[in-house]
Amino acid sequence: xxxxxxxxxxxxxxxxxxxxxxxxxxxxxxxxxxxxxxxxxxxxxxxxxxxxxxxxxxxxxxxxxxxxxxxxxxxxxxxxxxxxxxxxxxxxxxxxxxxxxxxxxxxxxxxxxxxxxxxxxxxxxxxxxxxxxxxxxxxxxxxxxxxxxxxxxxxxxxxxxxxxxxxxxxxxxxxxxxxxxxxxxxxxxxxxxxxxxxxxxxxxxxxxxxxxxxxxxxxxxxxxxxxxxxxxxxxxxxxxxxxxxxxxxxxxxxxxxxxxxxxxxxxxxxxxxxxxxxxxxxxxxxxxxxx
Amino acid sequence: xxxxxxxxxxxxxxxxxxxxxxxxxxxxxxxxxxxxxxxxxxxxxxxxxxxxxxxxxxxxxxxxxxxxxxxxxxxxxxxxxxxxxxxxxxxxxxxxxxxxxxxxxxxxxxxxxxxxxxxxxxxxxxxxxxxxxxxxxxxxxxxxxxxxxxxxxxxxxxxxxxxxxxxxxxxxxxxxxxxxxxxxxxxxxxxxxxxxxxxxxxxxxxxxxxxxxxxxxxxxxxxxxxxxxxxxxxxxxxxxxxxxxxxxxxxxxxxxxxxxxxxxxxxxxxxxxxxxxxxxxxxxxxxxxxx
Numbered sequence: 001x002x003x004x005x006x007x008x009x010x011x012x013x014x015x016x017x018x019x020x021x022x023x024x025x026x027x028x029x030x031x032x033x034x035x036x037x038x039x040x041x042x043x044x045x046x047x048x049x050x051x052x053x054x055x056x057x058x059x060x061x062x063x064x065x066x067x068x069x070x071x072x073x074x075x076x077x078x079x080x081x082x083x084x085x086x087x088x089x090x091x092x093x094x095x096x097x098x099x100x101x102x103x104x105x106x107x108x109x110x111x112x113x114x115x116x117x118x119x120x121x122x123x124x125x126x127x128x129x130x131x132x133x134x135x136x137x138x139x140x141x142x143x144x145x146x147x148x149x150x151x152x153x154x155x156x157x158x159x160x161x162x163x164x165x166x167x168x169x170x171x172x173x174x175x176x177x178x179x180x181x182x183x184x185x186x187x188x189x190x191x192x193x194x195x196x197x198x199x200x201x202x203x204x205x206x207x208x209x210x211x212x213x214x215x216x217x218x219x220x221x222x223x224x225x226x227x228x229x230x231x232x233x234x235x236x237x238x239x240x241x242x243x244x245x246x247x248x249x250x251x252x253x254x255x256x257x258x259x260x261x262x263x264x265x266x267x268x269x270x271x272x273x274x275x276x277x278x279x280x281x282x283x284x285x286x287x288x289x290x291x
Numbered sequence: 292x293x294x295x296x297x298x299x300x301x302x303x304x305x306x307x308x309x310x311x312x313x314x315x316x317x318x319x320x321x322x323x324x325x326x327x328x329x330x331x332x333x334x335x336x337x338x339x340x341x342x343x344x345x346x347x348x349x350x351x352x353x354x355x356x357x358x359x360x361x362x363x364x365x366x367x368x369x370x371x372x373x374x375x376x377x378x379x380x381x382x383x384x385x386x387x388x389x390x391x392x393x394x395x396x397x398x399x400x401x402x403x404x405x406x407x408x409x410x411x412x413x414x415x416x417x418x419x420x421x422x423x424x425x426x427x428x429x430x431x432x433x434x435x436x437x438x439x440x441x442x443x444x445x446x447x448x449x450x451x452x453x454x455x456x457x458x459x460x461x462x463x464x465x466x467x468x469x470x471x472x473x474x475x476x477x478x479x480x481x482x483x484x485x486x487x488x489x490x491x492x493x494x495x496x497x498x499x500x501x502x503x504x505x506x507x508x509x510x511x512x513x514x515x516x517x518x519x520x521x522x523x524x525x526x527x528x529x530x531x532x533x534x535x536x537x538x539x540x541x542x543x544x545x546x547x548x549x550x551x552x553x554x555x556x557x558x559x560x561x562x563x564x565x566x567x568x569x570x571x572x573x574x575x576x577x578x579x580x581x582x
Contacts, residue, residue, distance in 0.1 A: 001379045003402050006371070009383050016366040016396035027399035029365065029418065036416055038370040038403045074320065075307040079329040079370070080297070088292045092300050105307040108318035110411075111294050112329045119406050123370045123414035125327055127320065154547070230557045 008177055023211065024135055025065045025195065032074070033128045035065040035245035041120040046161055052094025053175035054122070059098040063179035064196040064246040070188020071128030074179065075107030079123030081114040090212040102181060122152045132188045137211035139193040139251035145208075145216055145264035146256055148180050149247040150226040151201050152239020169228050177246040183258045184248055190257055195248040200288020205264065206272040212251070215269030221277040224261040236276075243289045293447040314502065315426055316356045316486065323365070324419045326356040332411040337452055342378045343385025344466040345413070350389040353417035354470035355487040355537040361479020362419030363471065366398030393472060421479060428502035429484040430542035431501030436499075436507055436555035437547055440472050440490050440538040441517040443530020460519050468537040474549045475539055481548055485541040491579020492531040495540055496555065497563040503542070506560035510569040515552040527567075534580045 001009070007022055011193055015021065018028040026035040039058050041047045063073055076099070082088060097104060107127065114121075139145075140225045157174025160166040180196070187194060193212055201223065209216035220236040229239060250256070274281050292300070298313055303530040306312065309319040317326040330349050332338045354364055367390070373379060390397060398418065405412075430436075448465025451457040471487070478485060484503055488495045492514065500507035520530060541547070542557055565572050 001373055001376050003373060003404075006373055006379060006383075006402055009380075010369075010397060010400075013383070013387050014394075014396040016391045016398040018366070019396070019398050019550070022397075022399065027366075027368065029398070032320070034324075034368065034399060034416075034418075036368040036370055036399060037401045038372070038413075038414060040372070040376070040403050040409075048470050054364075070512055075318075075444045077307070077318065077325065077327040077416060078301075079327055081331070081412070082292055082294060082297055085292050088297060090298075092297075092304070096304050099305045103305075105305040105310070106311050106313075107307040107320075108313065108325060108327060109301075110295055110328045112331050113294075113334055114331050114412065115333045115410050118331075119409050121372070121403075121409070121412045123327075123329060125368060125416040127323075212494065261479060 003139065024056055026069050030040050030135060031065035031129050032064055033069045033130050033133055034073040034125065034142050035062050035123045037062050038121060038123045041256045049175065051090035055091045055094030055100040056176045058122055058124050058180050060177045061246060063102055063104065063181060066126055066128035067179045067181045068194050068196040068248060069130045069185035070184045071130035071133065071135040072185065073102060073104035074127040074129055075105050075127040077107050078109050080109065081112050081120060083120065096243055102179065130188060136190055136192040136193050136195040136208050139208060139212035139214055139266045141214060141266055141268050143192055143251040143253055143266045144262050145205060145218065145266065146249055146260040146262050147224065147247050147249050148183050148260045150224045151232055151245050151247065152229050152242050153226050154244035155239060155242020156232045158244065160259040166232050167228050170232060173251060174244060179246060180248045186258050187248065187250055187256060197245040197249050198243060199248050200243040203288030206287060208251065209247065209266060209272060210284050214266045215271050215273065216264055216266050217273040217275060218264035219275040219278065221261045222261060237284060241284060241286055241288050309458060317360050322420050322422055324357055324360045324362040324421050324424055325416065326353050326574060327416045327465030328353050329412060329414045332401045336558045340466065342381035346385030347389040347417050347467045350412055351413050351468045351470050354393055354472060357417055357419035358470045358472045358475035359485050359487040359515050359539060360421045360424040361475045362421035364393060364395035365418040365420055366396050368398050368416040369400035371400065371402050372411060373402050374411065390473060393470065397407045401430065423481055425482050427484050427486040427499050430499060430503035430505055430557045431483050432505060432557055432559050434483055434542040434544055434557045434572045435553050436496060436509065436557060437541050437543065437551040437553050438515065438538050439471050441515045442536050442538060443520050443525055444517050445535035446530060446533020447520055447523045447525050449535065457469060457523050458519050465509040465535060470537060471539045475551050478539065478541055478547060481482060482541040482543045485539055488538050488540050489534060490537040491534040493563065497578060499540065499542065500557060500563060506556050506562050506564065506572050507555055508564040508566060508570065509555035510566040513552060513554045532577055533574060
């Protein structure tokens with residue numbers, strides 16, 4: 001089955017109201033926000049990625065889902081296949097670092113043995129609390145679309161992890177993303193819709209527009225790129241379809257309370273329209289990652 | 292690393308107070324009880340087990356952890372590797388059945404792709420609510436040790452799943468365990484300690500005694516065996532070391548408020564003493580499953 005077919009089938013099972021029809025990245029129980037991810041070697045990370053970075057990224061990407069809900073992290077539960085000693089020790093070092101960096105304690109979990117030669121599959125459940133958890137479906141006509149930070153650095157970092165020459169700063173954006181927890185907490189009461197960018201700016205913006213029943217127009221010339229990325233040679237279109245950014249994408253009226261870049265506008269209609277410095281350009285074949 | 296070494300290392304990370312030092316099967320956030328398990332083909336289930344039964348058992352065993360806390364299920368979050376269509380459809384049928392059977396909705400989750408030929412690894416997080424969640428470490432000297440239901444049926448069911456001749460009732464105890472939710476909710480306010488039996492009656496009783504800083508004495512002649520199990524030919528010692536029972540093991544003073552069998556007594560000291568109809572007998576080499 002495709003992921004879409006499987007999720008459609010899950011929607012026919014008994015669902016908790018806080019599952020929001022499985023249309024969002026996180027579930028809710030009162031003010032608790034819950035998110036769960038599995039990460040698979042060879043699919044979500046490279047088998048050669050340093051284990052400490054795998055631990056960092058597993059926690060950071062789940063905390064990024066919490067950040068998009070304006071949540072303060074409460075704790076994480078880990079599902080871990082015990083493997084070789086060297087990998088396990090290094091993983092624990094990265095886990096310690098990421099939990100301390102984002103002030104998020106371990107709440108529990110499960111360790112398992114797996115058959116020999118099984119690709120590593122790890123699981124994490126993250127819990128946070130948020131009094132004002134925005135959804136991705138609340139954008140209004142006339143809202144501006146904003147993004148925190150810079151886009152595309154992690155995509156360049158992936159190319160570097162795969163052998164390209166490039167600066168450690170870009171590789172770090174791929175291997176050790178920073179969930180925008182502080183920004184998410186400040187933004188949550190002010191935005192109409194918010195989500196984190198994990199699959200690519202264009203595909204995720206299109207999802208926010210579709211969930212909100214609106215069209216969105218994005219001007220590529222406005223997409224914020226780091227100096228390192230420009231020096232690396234990736235253009236705005238490459239950046240906007242690269243994924244793994246873990247920046248916050250949000251719809252709001254007026255100016256947001258945190259540093260961010262205005263990249264587009266929502267209006268009545270549907271679909272994604274792309275501009276380059278005000279001039280319409282065709283959509284690329286691929287808008288981002290589709291799992 | 293061994294599981295014990297890995298968990299010891301996890302204890303040196305920042306831990307949530309509700310993790311109870313990672314000494315229990317479940318974590319707590321206020322009255323919320325949380326448990327997380329991974330299940331692996333070839334380790335926790337047989338690759339040939341029917342997918343609907345794998346779904347049932349994954350949910351039921353997590354709900355059994357909630358039952359031991361006297362919790363009412365709130366919801367589950369699933370981590371699922373999308374595989375072949377036939378397996379996925381059958382899994383969904385079993386998932387639907389188990390969620391309806393125990394009135395537990397789906398709260399969310401994550402689907403992933405995995406590399407070809409990866410053994411199936413599934414993950415589940417279950418949440419429940421309990422006002423009186425007993426721990427496993429509260430047994431008092433003089434408390435009796437009790438067990439719900441009958442022991443060893445699932446162990447015989449495993450033998451049947453592996454090719455032995457035997458009745459469907461025993462196979463069902465292995466493939467479709469029933470979490471003792473109603474009994475757990477009734478028992479929770481009355482017991483000093485409670486846990487579910489997953490690895491074997493003797494090993495789990497020994498863990499309760501060790502956690503409580505006490506010795507426990509169990510009389511094998513008192514261990515409740517089903518007529519089907521006796522007909523199958525497994526004796527009480529085989530039953531008490533078989534595992535996968537998902538019955539509730541508890542320590543209390545006086546009579547419990549649900550049907551259960553008194554099988555032993557806690558006293559000052561440490562270790563597990565085994566009797567057979569009042570006569571001391573040696574411990575077997577293997578008390579149950581050790582992961």
